[in-house]
Amino acid sequence: MNRLELYINDMKSGVCNPHAEPIILKETAATAWVDGCDGLGATVGNFSMALAIKKAKECGVGWVAVKRCNHYGMAGYWALKAEKEGLIGMSFTNSSPILVPTRAKQGTLGTNPISMAAPATGGDSIVVDLATTTAAMGKVEMQIRKGEPLPEGWALGPDCEPTTDAQLAFDAGKLLPLGGLEKTNGYKGYCLSAMVEVLCSGLSGSRATHNVPQWSHSQTEPPNLGQCFVALNPECFAPGFGDRIADCLQHWRNLEPVDPSLPVLAPGDKERNNAKVTHARGTIKYPESQMTSAKRLADRIGIRPLEAI
Amino acid sequence: MNRLELYINDMKSGVCNPHAEPIILKETAATAWVDGCDGLGATVGNFSMALAIKKAKECGVGWVAVKRCNHYGMAGYWALKAEKEGLIGMSFTNSSPILVPTRAKQGTLGTNPISMAAPATGGDSIVVDLATTTAAMGKVEMQIRKGEPLPEGWALGPDCEPTTDAQLAFDAGKLLPLGGLEKTNGYKGYCLSAMVEVLCSGLSGSRATHNVPQWSHSQTEPPNLGQCFVALNPECFAPGFGDRIADCLQHWRNLEPVDPSLPVLAPGDKERNNAKVTHARGTIKYPESQMTSAKRLADRIGIRPLEAI
Numbered sequence: 260m261n262r263l264e265l266y267i268n269d270m271k272s273g274v275c276n277p278h279a280e281p282i283i284l285k286e287t288a289a290t291a292w293v294d295g296c297d298g299l300g301a302t303v304g305n306f307s308m309a310l311a312i313k314k315a316k317e318c319g320v321g322w323v324a325v326k327r328c329n330h331y332g333m334a335g336y337w338a339l340k341a342e343k344e345g346l347i348g349m350s351f352t353n354s355s356p357i358l359v360p361t362r363a364k365q366g367t368l369g370t371n372p373i374s375m376a377a378p379a380t381g382g383d384s385i386v387v388d389l390a391t392t393t394a395a396m397g398k399v400e401m402q403i404r405k406g407e408p409l410p411e412g413w414a415l416g417p418d419c420e421p422t423t424d425a426q427l428a429f430d431a432g433k434l435l436p437l438g439g440l441e442k443t444n445g446y447k448g449y450c451l452s453a454m455v456e457v458l459c460s461g462l463s464g465s466r467a468t469h470n471v472p473q474w475s476h477s478q479t480e481p482p483n484l485g486q487c488f489v490a491l492n493p494e495c496f497a498p499g500f501g502d503r504i505a506d507c508l509q510h511w512r513n514l515e516p517v518d519p520s521l522p523v524l525a526p527g528d529k530e531r532n533n534a535k536v537t538h539a540r541g542t543i544k545y546p547e548s549q550m551t552s553a554k555r556l557a558d559r560i561g562i563r564p565l566e567a568i
Numbered sequence: 569m570n571r572l573e574l575y576i577n578d579m580k581s582g583v584c585n586p587h588a589e590p591i592i593l594k595e596t597a598a599t600a601w602v603d604g605c606d607g608l609g610a611t612v613g614n615f616s617m618a619l620a621i622k623k624a625k626e627c628g629v630g631w632v633a634v635k636r637c638n639h640y641g642m643a644g645y646w647a648l649k650a651e652k653e654g655l656i657g658m659s660f661t662n663s664s665p666i667l668v669p670t671r672a673k674q675g676t677l678g679t680n681p682i683s684m685a686a687p688a689t690g691g692d693s694i695v696v697d698l699a700t701t702t703a704a705m706g707k708v709e710m711q712i713r714k715g716e717p718l719p720e721g722w723a724l725g726p727d728c729e730p731t732t733d734a735q736l737a738f739d740a741g742k743l744l745p746l747g748g749l750e751k752t753n754g755y756k757g758y759c760l761s762a763m764v765e766v767l768c769s770g771l772s773g774s775r776a777t778h779n780v781p782q783w784s785h786s787q788t789e790p791p792n793l794g795q796c797f798v799a800l801n802p803e804c805f806a807p808g809f810g811d812r813i814a815d816c817l818q819h820w821r822n823l824e825p826v827d828p829s830l831p832v833l834a835p836g837d838k839e840r841n842n843a844k845v846t847h848a849r850g851t852i853k854y855p856e857s858q859m860t861s862a863k864r865l866a867d868r869i870g871i872r873p874l875e876a877i
Contacts, residue, residue, distance in 0.1 A: 289598040290628035290804040319599035320629045324805045347766065363823040363832045377766045385766060387759040394753055410751045412721075419826050437756050438746050442719045444703055447746050450696040450835040451760075453816070457656065457686045457694060461813055464806030469819050495599040496633045497773030504770055507762070510778050514672040517728050523672045526759040 260549055262330065264556050265474065266299070274478045275299060275329045281306040288318045292463065293325040297481040300331030307488045308340045308350070315346050315490035324462035328352070328484040330474065334374035335388030341490040342376035342384050349375045349489040353459040353468045355482070358392050359433045361446040364419040366433050369468040370395055371455035376527075377493075379504035386527030391452035392434040393445075399429050412439025459485030542568055569858055571639065573865050574783065575608070583787045584608060584638045590615040597627045601772065602634040606790040609640030616797045617649045617659070624655050624799035633771035637661070637793040639783065643683035644697030650799040651685035651693050658684045658798040662768040662777045664791070667701050668742045670755040673728040675742050678777040679704055680764035685836075686802075688813035695836030700761035701743040702754075708738050721748025768794030851877055 269275035279298030283291050291310055295303040307323045314321030331337065334350045341348025354369030370390035377385045393413050402409055402425035409423045415433040416422035421440060422431070436448025460467045465485030472482065493500035507525075514523040537543060545553075550567060557564035578584035588607030592600050600619055604612040616632045623630030640646065643659045650657025663678030679699035686694045702722050711718055711734035718732045724742040725731035730749060731740070745757025769776045774794030781791065802809035816834075823832040846852060854862075859876060866873035 284806075285804065287628040287804050290801075292805040318627070319596040320631050322629050322800065326806065360820055360823060360832055362825045362827070362830050363820075364826055365823060367819065367823060373760070373763075375763050375766065377770065385762055387763050389756045389759055393747065412748075412752050437753065438702065439721075439748075439752060443721050443748060443752075444746065446833075447698045450698055451682070453694055453820075453835045454682075454684050454696050456816060457684065457813065461686065461809055461816075462800075462802060462805040464808060464812065467812065467816055467819070469816075491631065491771075492599075493771060495594065495596050496601040496771040497593075497635065499773060500770055503773070503776065504766065507765060507770075507776055507778075510676065510776070511669055511672075511762075514669060514674060514676060516671045517673055518671070521671050523669055524755075526755075526762045 260545065260553065262332070264552060265330070265476065267556065267560065268476050269329060269478055270299075272478055274481045281325065283310070289314055289320045289322060291321075291323045293323055295325045295328040295486070297327050297329065297483075300329045303328050303486070304331045304337050304350075304488070307486065308337045308348070308490070311348075311488040311490040312341050312344050312346060315341070315492045316344075319492050319495035321488075321490040323488045324458070325486045325488070326463040326465035326483065327481065328465065328486045329482060330354075330484070331486060333388060334372040335376060335386055337488055338374040338376035338388070339384075339386065342378050342386070344490075345378055345493075347375065347377045347491040347493060349373075349487075349491075351455045351458050351487040353456055353465070353471065353485050355471045355473045356468050357396065357432055357434050358436055358449070358452050359415055360449045361436065361441050367469045368436075368449070368452040368456060369471070370434070371452040371459070371468065373451065373455060377504055378501055379508055380501035381505060383505055383508055384527060385504055385508065385525065386530065389437075391437050391448050391455060393437050393439055393448065394434070396429070396432070396434065399425055399434075403429060412443060412445070458487040461485075462487060569854065569862065571641070573861060574639070574785065576865065576869065577785050578638060578787055579608075581787055583790045586611075590634065592619070598623055598629045598631060600630075600632045602632055604634045604637040604795070606636050606638065606792075609638045612637050612795070613640045613646050613659075613797075616795065617646045617657070617799070620657075620797040620799040621650050621653050621655060624650070624801045625653075628801050628804035630797075630799040632797045633767070634795045634797070635772040635774035635792065636790065637774065637795045638791060639663075639793070640795060642697060643681040644685060644695055646797060647683040647685035647697070648693075648695065651687050651695070653799075654687055654802075656684065656686045656800040656802060658682075658796075658800075660764045660767050660796040662765055662774070662780065662794050664780045664782045665777050666705065666741055666743050667745055667758070667761050668724055669758045670745065670750050673724075673742075676778045677745075677758070677761040677765060678780070679743070680761040680768070680777065682760060682764060686813055687810055688817055689810035690814060692814055692817055693836060694813055694817065694834065695839065698746075700746050700757050700764060702746050702748055702757065703743070705738070705741070705743065708734055708743075712738060721752060721754070767796040770794075771796060
């Protein structure tokens, strides 16, 4: 919902072609190079992860790299597609330049997320989906709204010095890599973002992040992002994979917490718990500003606006 | 050299079998499940990465998961084996419990490193090799020797509260995940360590890190670590991979630095520069304590000790 207006703008301006179908350019039993043809992120993601899943079922691994992609939403969503088939799923995307490499002044890599989902016995799973910056820009915006400063290590200000001023950080658009500054080993987040770049633009021949234009409401050319979808069949390895993942989940969740009111979570638990609460309630809560922008969008394109219950 | 005494102890006590040869237990064109048979880390690493490379050359990807492993040295060394063959190499290992998951009191995951090496045109490369803790225990020891405090976010003390006292941190053995505390998004490092666990113990059926005994000088049973070796052939994807990686390296190295005396490095540059200096000098420098312990070891097993030049 948060991105809907951007998606629609991209279709209206022609930088995204909603009718495009991806094309396989090169293929082996385990790999494929795909042209996303500037299609919708959802179209390209569905096509590419389905292809990776098919290959993983046939020969153990499916590795698909795609060029000419648009924004594909949540990386973990694609990893979960494979998890639902009993496979390990992974997905990566590059993005527009916002991560400032250690020692540098300018954003040049993306939030370049890493995601993995792995199935456990009993319908449980490990789900990882993380930006390789310390925090995503959305979290900086949230600190502005709450009127709270940023923790140190999130961002640089316009002067390229570390800042805890959320508004300054938002205006500057210079996010620090996971780990923060060099003294807290932020170069590791920079390296992880570079790894994602290798798997996305490196393999697919899309634009490298440093050549991707900032995503805006007045895009003039297709972003040509690179994306990577991997599926891996645990049945090709030691029997009992699901039980081992379930054992890890149980072990981590049962660890004694420092603060008894804050239990230790397994990767994916926070989102899983939120999903359960939402399902139980039967409705999705949106902030007021989301409803206002959806209304404005509906008016602009001539459809019935969302209604609050 | 730093680990030599531990390796020799493990062979003497029989927890590592220096004559063991790894066995392939299950295989597809792209995957293999291997039993390391408690052999030397170097033996098992050589066998498994060679197998991954062979498969990557045949069908684009080689994905090898191995149980019953010992310590295999530097993760990046194995990734570089594939890089030297024009492939992308990745390697992962679990280890003994030392990483404290976010909110928990006890170390339960390992430093569980992530490594990747990717070849660039002109003999250059991107090399990533990072522990999923903020810092490795070796760096804590270095702060003790220098008499300097730790940066915040490296470790908890024996009371499970964050500490900057290097000696307390060393005694407690509770390293924080990459990112540090929860407020600086340290759960991301926890998630990355969990991902490595999935690829190592999850796939291979080795011990999970929470069941691995601490590595000591008086080991009584094989650690049964899990390791994972991946090779990927860029030729199965878009032509020009090496040129794109070279372009990224050049772009990152040429970024304007905040401090002109500290140039921006590409992933792997620090180690590459150190290697160049060492090659030019023609000798390797060891700390005095390393020479002393090598001498003691040589005396104990009855061989001629290392001599300083």
